[in-house]
């Protein structure tokens with residue numbers, strides 16, 4: 001029995017998805033990197049960067065001492081610590097800046113880093129407003145900056161495999177996507193002084209910036225941007241319009257941003273014969289119930305992909321004996337996927353989809369956050385502006401996330417305009 005036959009006879013199997021390929025540049029000097037914002041995410045990025053040989057962390061910056069100390073310790077003794085990023089940009093010879101400050105500061109830090117001649121990796125969501133994102137596109141283009149947005153699913157073996165499966169027609173036509181990020185928690189960081197302390201207000205806003213509109217766009221930019229990016233990527237286009245509802249209904253603790261959002265996005269598409277149709281994406285993010293967590297369901301006429309950061313599952317539609325493969329680039333793994341004939345019933349399962357048979361499983365294999373950093377460093381070393389998530393992707397993502405907030409706030413359907 002050859003491999004193809006074997007896979008064809010197996011009801012379920014797992015494979016490691018399409019990992020990013022990284023060239024090795026042993027002769028290139030390491031990239032001199034600085035990280036601005038060593039809070040939760042920034043420190044995590046510092047830790048991952050310190051495991052990557054081609055990164056040399058020369059500086060870290062945070063304007064809050066406890067976070068700067070923590071970031072500096074994670075970076076190691078070779079990294080100098082700064083409270084002000086402007087001083088850091090002036091004093092240090094930096095190739096690339098990693099931006100992990102709160103959303104409302106992304107644009108200013110990226111702009112100043114670009115003016116200082118640095119390449120930039122900016123955490124999602126790229127900008128607080130569409131106008132800022134448009135300015136950033138112009139700046140990056142004018143300076144030939146190598147720029148990547150930190151939407152790490154673009155580096156994930158699971159999501160890359162999923163994209164290949166959608167592109168090659170394994171799912172049939174995708175008319176619907178259902179995505180969600182559900183949590184049960186207050187989303188708060190502890191404030192080190194009591195509420196009646198004169199500095200409480202300042203520290204509350206500093207540490208819990210994501211709960212207040214002047215610094216954050218709430219759930220849509222902090223969580224939804226990841227998943228709307230997946231929808232845009234899988235559908236190969238930007239949304240045309242969105243309608244949405246939401247509110248601050250459960251967490252009555254002084255926060256301003258919504259604690260639940262429900263959105264319907266519409267995408268204007270054309271099939272191969274040139275006929276127009278509308279694909280729809282429903283998205284919800286709530287903070288009062290964590291059932292089913294974070295996932296995206298890509299629903300095609302021939303099959304469904306259930307995607308999470310840990311695993312991807314492919315279920316064929318009932319009546320589809322084999323998965324129809326419409327050609328395109330076929331690597332060994334995805335070609336093998338086309339031979340699956342599931343359709344067996346999981347008799348002792350409480351899986352509500354058991355009637356569809358055991359799914360085909362894609363496994364992650366590696367850490368997508370680390371992989372996206374390696375990919376960015378590759379681009380910097382090769383002076384290749386085509387990163388896995390460009391500033392133009394970042395603009396579309398920013399606009400897609402923010403338009404849902406606008407729909408909720410203004411009680412109307414909002415058209416996508418950039």
Ligand SMILES: NC(=O)c1ccc[n+]([C@@H]2O[C@H](COP(=O)([O-])OP(=O)(O)OC[C@H]3O[C@@H](n4cnc5c(N)ncnc54)[C@H](O)[C@@H]3O)[C@@H](O)[C@H]2O)c1
Pocket residue numbers: 036037038039040041042061062063064067083084085100101102103105123124125150151152206207221222
């Ligand atoms: N890609 C992901 O999965 C992911 C996960 C978490 C956070 N993020 C993103 O990372 C960014 C940071 O989020 P976080 O959770 O780390 O927030 P955080 O509040 O923990 O960290 C932000 C840090 O920036 C610092 N800071 C604020 N103003 C500064 C300034 N002017 N100069 C230098 N430092 C300054 C703060 O003191 C803080 O330490 C956000 O954009 C967030 O959306 C991305």
